[in-house]
Amino acid sequence: MRVVNHAWFFDVDGVITDLQMKKTDPKIFAELIKRLEKGEPVVLITGRSLDWTTKNVLKFLISLVPDEKLLDRLIVSAEFGGVLLKFQNGEKDIFIDRKLVAPKNVLEKFKEIVENDFYDSMVFEDDKLVIATAEKRDNYPLKAFREAQTGLVDKLRQLMDVEKVHGFEVHADSIGTNIRHKNANKSTATKKILKWLAQKNISVSNFVVIGDSLFDLEIGLKLQAENLDFKFVFVGDRKMIKEQNLPFPLTFTRNLYEKGTLEYLTSHQTSKT
Structure with a gap:
């Protein structure tokens, strides 16, 4: 069993990409690659299609990775867990949940x-x-x-x-x-990610989730239900969660959306696992 300090869970729209332009600041890609190089899993969980996510995010990230084998630490859950993209020695492995x-x-x-x-x-x-x-x-x-x-x-x-x-x-x-x-949601997606980590014999000390919507909170609720240690960083508009009675605390950034993501990543560097 390999123990890592952190696993990083990200929503895509408004967290990795700009909501309007649908583009990603190259500095965010650089921060994701730093974590892959440190041996820490990077997870993208989105309702977007795998095709859209590939065209707008993955193709740029993959082009910047210095060693394709680092991609083995990356997993993408598209369509609320209905489609998974994993890598083995840098090669893509796609799973579609026909159910x-x-x-x-x-x-x-x-x-x-x-x-x-x-x-x-x-x-x-x-x-x-x-x-x-x-x-x-x-x-x-x-x-x-x-x-x-x-x-x-x-x-x-x-x-x-x-x-x-x-x-x-x-x-x-x-x-x-x-x-x-009804089982296509971010809770189910998180369950599948945890199974992937177990299959790779990876034990995570602390999970970090970065999201911007109420639906992203499902990730935190699932991690809590599994009694796992995590921090939830909310980079969306705080008004949307004002009346939410959550069973776990939220961390906020000064900047919002993808700028908040970059702010958090650059201010929270982790040591090599």
Whole structure:
């Protein structure tokens, strides 16, 4: 069993990437690589597709890693744990959890609803392998999107009732609306990451989670349920958690979102494991 000081869990949108530009500050990549070089696992947990995450994050990170074998310490959980990307000697190994795949007929009707009734405000994401998502169009006003999203959620719930779909749910977040399996969430994703660590015979002394939304808190709740030591760094808008009665403390940064991530990483260097 190899003991490491830390394992680092990150959301992607607003934590690794800029919410508007969808790009990552190269300084964040440099900090992630420092941790990989120290032998510490780096985990990305997102609702995004693996294709999107690869194009917008991974291809840049991989190009900067000095030794591909360092990637063996990296794992990506996409689509809320429905798709996992691991590395073995620098080679990709992709796992798709078929138990979480949404029914094809429901996905087709979801896409039809978006393209017929919400084309101006949303785009259906064709690159998802497990869940179905309609994302806010770039530059579409957020307030107008919220109103449109409410209408879409109602239509999707009606669709689920008509199709008698069981075990799945309509899930809305800040930029998208999903139909996903009830076990497709960041708690399930965290469970799978812990299994991966066990398979690699890695024992983690302390976990660090950096997130910016209420859904990221599921990671902390799962770690707490497993009686693991962790610190949760919240880099999002504090207003959204103001009335949350959490069973664990939060650490805040002066800067918000990806700038808060960089602030925390640069001010908390770890020794080589």
